[in-house]
Amino acid sequence: MKGVTVINHPLVQHHLTRLRDERTGPEEFRRALGEVAALMLYEATRSFAVRPVSVNTPLEKARGCRLEREVVLVPVLRAGLGMLDTILPLVPHARVGFIGLKREESTLRAAFYHKSLPADLRQFEVVLIDPMLATGGSAVAAMDLLGEHHVRRVRLVSLVAAPEGIRHLRRHYPALPIFTAAVDRQLNEKGYILPGLGDAGDRLFGV
Ligand code: PRP
Ligand code: URA
Numbered sequence: 001m002k003g004v005t006v007i008n009h010p011l012v013q014h015h016l017t018r019l020r021d022e023r024t025g026p027e028e029f030r031r032a033l034g035e036v037a038a039l040m041l042y043e044a045t046r047s048f049a050v051r052p053v054s055v056n057t058p059l060e061k062a063r064g065c066r067l068e069r070e071v072v073l074v075p076v077l078r079a080g081l082g083m084l085d086t087i088l089p090l091v092p093h094a095r096v097g098f099i100g101l102k103r104e105e106s107t108l109r110a111a112f113y114h115k116s117l118p119a120d121l122r123q124f125e126v127v128l129i130d131p132m133l134a135t136g137g138s139a140v141a142a143m144d145l146l147g148e149h150h151v152r153r154v155r156l157v158s159l160v161a162a163p164e165g166i167r168h169l170r171r172h173y174p175a176l177p178i179f180t181a182a183v184d185r186q187l188n189e190k191g192y193i194l195p196g197l198g199d200a201g202d203r204l205f206g207v
Pocket of ligand 2: 199201
């Protein structure tokens with residue numbers, strides 16, 4: 001699928017399988033989600049723009065590079081929080097924004113309850129983080145909010161994606177790069193991804 005990068009790295013797939021396993025309890029689920037998130041971020045940031053710089057080593061001058069733009073990580077609450085702790089040490093200078101959305105069980109609509117974002121995202125590289133892309137309603141709502149803050153460069157890191165969610169997101173945001181570990185088969189009648197891994201927030205937090 002255009003614009004969708006499926007990260008097939010063996011470590012990513014290993015951790016994804018631990019997360020899918022119904023026997024994995026909250027403690028191991030948290031650990032595995034953190035581990036896979038760090039690996040995914042590494043892939044998702046591969047195309048970050050850099051500018052050439054030179055530094056003096058103790059011996060001589062060396063050419064290198066620095067990130068061109070500041071980074072804002074934006075986890076979607078709650079489940080996105082499970083990916084933040086391990087990602088942040090990889091980009092310790094990053095700012096962290098938050099978007100709170102809760103999918104209503106009957107309508108599957110994403111209800112907004114919180115946001116905390118820099119007022120103007122124009123100059124930033126933004127990484128939107130949410131383990132699950134199901135109907136795509138939450139991702140579209142999150143992108144709409146980022147749009148209100150003038151986002152220009154944004155990519156989505158989502159552990160498991162459903163084809164329906166990708167299509168929905170593509171209709172609204174055709175140019176958004178999506179990084180995922182798996183494009184699963186389909187949604188069930190309750191909007192859960194099949195085979196998926198169940199309710200990510202519930203499995204993370206036990207509630
Ligand atoms: C889950 C998940 C996504 C959303 C995906 O969150 O973390 O945000 O569902 O579903 P969608 O693509 O159909 O919108 P949920 O709304 O269950 O909230 P939670 O993270 O607080 O459990
Ligand atoms: N949200 C989840 O946590 N899991 C799904 O399968 C769908 C939405």
